[in-house]
Amino acid sequence: MLENNIDIRDITAVNPILCTIPFNQVLVDELGNVNLCCGSHIKNMSPVAGNLFSEDAKRIWNNEVYKTFRQSFTDGSLRYCNEKSCSALANKQSPEARLLLHTLEEIRCDEHLSKSNYSSFSDSPDTFDGTLTGMPTRLYLGIDPSCNLKCPSCRDALFIDKSGTERLDTLYGNLRSITPGIEFLELDGSGDVFASKWYNKFLRDFPVSDFPNLKEIKFRSNAVLWNRKNWYRIHPTFRAKKIHACISIDAATESTYEVVRGDSFQTLMENMYFVRELLENGELESISIVMIYRKSNYHEIPVFIQLGKELKADTIIINPLQAWAQSAYSINGTFEDEAIHHPSHPEHHRLKQLIDENNIRYGNDGDTFIDFAW
Ligand code: SF4
Numbered sequence: 261m262l263e264n265n266i267d268i269r270d271i272t273a274v275n276p277i278l279c280t281i282p283f284n285q286v287l288v289d290e291l292g293n294v295n296l297c298c299g300s301h302i303k304n305m306s307p308v309a310g311n312l313f314s315e316d317a318k319r320i321w322n323n324e325v326y327k328t329f330r331q332s333f334t335d336g337s338l339r340y341c342n343e344k345s346c347s348a349l350a351n352k353q354s355p356e357a358r359l360l361l362h363t364l365e366e367i368r369c370d371e372h373l374s375k376s377n378y379s380s381f382s383d384s385p386d387t388f389d390g391t392l393t394g395m396p397t398r399l400y401l402g403i404d405p406s407c408n409l410k411c412p413s414c415r416d417a418l419f420i421d422k423s424g425t426e427r428l429d430t431l432y433g434n435l436r437s438i439t440p441g442i443e444f445l446e447l448d449g450s451g452d453v454f455a456s457k458w459y460n461k462f463l464r465d466f467p468v469s470d471f472p473n474l475k476e477i478k479f480r481s482n483a484v485l486w487n488r489k490n491w492y493r494i495h496p497t498f499r500a501k502k503i504h505a506c507i508s509i510d511a512a513t514e515s516t517y518e519v520v521r522g523d524s525f526q527t528l529m530e531n532m533y534f535v536r537e538l539l540e541n542g543e544l545e546s547i548s549i550v551m552i553y554r555k556s557n558y559h560e561i562p563v564f565i566q567l568g569k570e571l572k573a574d575t576i577i578i579n580p581l582q583a584w585a586q587s588a589y590s591i592n593g594t595f596e597d598e599a600i601h602h603p604s605h606p607e608h609h610r611l612k613q614l615i616d617e618n619n620i621r622y623g624n625d626g627d628t629f630i631d632f633a634w
Pocket residue numbers: 279280281282296297298301302340341342346347348349360361
């Protein structure tokens with residue numbers, strides 16, 4: 261059993277408010293850890309509920325860590341969630357903004373919510389001990405860091421796991437107890453699925469009977485290997501699901517792409533037109549494209565938005581560079597040198613001017629949603 265240093269205090273119960281993540285979702289990282297939520301969102305305990313290299317997912321789902329965490333929502337304290345990094349919690353008082361959080365009344369009045377895993381609590385709140393009778397419905401995998409690129413915002417060396425598929429076969433073996441309940445699957449938040457030896461096999465031989473309820477998939481990729489040949493290698497049952505493409509690009513021109521990605525912009529664009537063709541043919545449900553902006557590429561934000569519209573992206577995500585522990589951060593220098601969104605950065609005023617002149621805002625822009633954050 262995992263040791264989790266949980267800080268337990270006397271709690272005065274207030275009104276329950278439940279978050280969909282610990283009641284419906286499982287997030288698995290490249291170490292095989294099952295995480296309660298994003299690590300930076302959790303405080304007073306470790307975000308890790310268990311590890312799939314040594315434990316079965318079904319056992320982890322109702323272990324003491326998960327039960328204790330869920331009870332922090334039913335007693336209304338939310339004492340393990342960090343309001344400084346979780347926007348749902350920061351907006352707890354605003355029902356329109358706290359999309360992940362639901363009161364007992366909201367759950368009971370909503371057919372979908374009342375039939376979800378929330379029912380283990382809402383049907384018998386007085387006896388709820390954190391155990392759920394239902395299994396998770398959403399699975400987020402970030403399990404293989406193998407990638408064909410080494411972007412400076414992410415890593416400083418190329419990594420392709422050549423050690424074979426045994427390690428991830430073991431992890432997947434311990435996941436299979438929950439896959440029958442999964443309706444939504446996201447892969448792979450850690451590397452690129454087309455560069456991964458394990459995913460190549462998993463997608464080609466997709467284990468259809470392990471996922472009888474799968475309806476939707478979010479496919480994360482840099483698209484440099486998302487060509488016709490690689491796409492049609494994927495099992496037809498997998499491709500027949502509702503597939504959302506989330507493609508990280510970071511640039512809108514060849515010269516900047518070379519700097520921030522170090523690969524061929526021409527190959528990328530050929531593949532992006534193929535991805536757009538899949539959308540037009542109905543083989544994809546949606547496209548979103550992502551730019552992590554910093555000093556090296558922020559000047560292309562307006563052109564990036566135009567590119568997204570040309571590619572028929574319904575969502576364009578433009579977010580600032582984050583300080584990851586394993587990142588190389590910058591082309592020349594340090595994270596601080598690239599972090600142009602910081603008001604103290606010497607070029608911050610130029611970013612601000614560009615944003616104002618081009619009226620770049622968070623929200624709908626015609627048919628496109630711009631997820632822009634400072
Ligand atoms: S309230 Fe925020 S921090 Fe807590 S589980 Fe939900 S999303 Fe994560």
